[in-house]
Amino acid sequence: MKNPLLWLLLLISLTLTVVTKNTLVSNSLYFNSLAEKLSYEQIQELLAKGKKWEWVGYILVLIVYIIKCLLVALCLTLGVFFVFNRFEFKRMFNIAVMAEFVFLIPTVFKLLWFLFIQTSYTLQDLQYFHPFSVLSIFDPLSLEPWLIYPLQVLNVFEAMYWVVLAYLLSKELPELDMNRSMTVVMSGYGTGLIIWVAFVMFLTLTYT
Template identity: 40%
Template sequence: MLNLAVGFLTNKALITQEAFYHSFSNQFEYTQIDEFYSFRQKSVWIFYILLPFILVFKIFLVSICLQTSLILNDFKLKFTSTFKIAITAEFVFLLPQLIKLAWFLLVKTEYTLTDVQHFYPLSALNLFKIENLSALLIYPFQTFNVFEVLYWIILAGGIKQALDTDINHGIRVVFSGYIPALVLWVICVMFITVSLSPAT
């Protein structure tokens, strides 16, 4: 529910008609931009409906990865336990969304939709100028961020607590289960990026 609320706030506060003008005024007439914006506002409810399902599916996949790693490391833990751990860890990703909201409302008040899309606080992407980067590298650099590392730590801590064991065991489970899956996901996104933009 919190993810849905933050998503709603971001849409209302940041994805404005003015942001559309800043993004497309060099390419389209204002009447066309108004039509784009109107269409988006009418169809955004699809995002609100899908978001909870996407979130649950992600948590389910993370739980599967943790369960697989637990089995490979000769540990036993109920699926409901790993699911709860994944839910708890997921809350950390609310922080970058809230920081993004505050950044564009209070600091960078004139922005484009691309600015909003590419901005990820405390990520490796912040170390580079986006215009100098290949589109292929944007998502990997966004993914490697402080909040992702915190997510790993919370997962490892949750596994450690659930197993009543050493934190090193929790770290081993996360590094042998979740992180390889994350790397595979990033590679898939990069492959899709190359497929859609062969010139990058």
């Protein structure tokens, strides 16, 4: 893929993942968080397996970013097609990549929060920490599992992402003003997001 912004996105996201893994997640954190549920030997075995397959997790991070950008581009392409009756996948993919940088902000925020503010934390704290989301006003442990993901999705950065998508779309296609661009984002990406959230909720209900 000859897209320098995509490579930059992948590089930054991988770097943040590695830094987060090596600064926030330690063996002692696992032992402190899982001591009541697993034996010492079980935790050691879990850590050994995690270390062995750590590289797979990093590759999956890159794959997830690429797939997400492709899916968002597809949703936008369909939205534009319904308005102009033409396909613009390549241009929509570039927009999806640029807009995805918005979601690096909460990752950096999370890293800084646990490094300098909440320095005492558990694995659950890391797992359920979603700044400026609706989930943050609830106790995740008191919620039904299928509710957690949709409450995570309802956040300030998701709203910013929608606005950035609409703005970039209006710049890429001058015949669209900001209002019409937002309509395309809502009909294309918004529909795809609703389907995805419903799918995750279904899987959560099925396997929990």
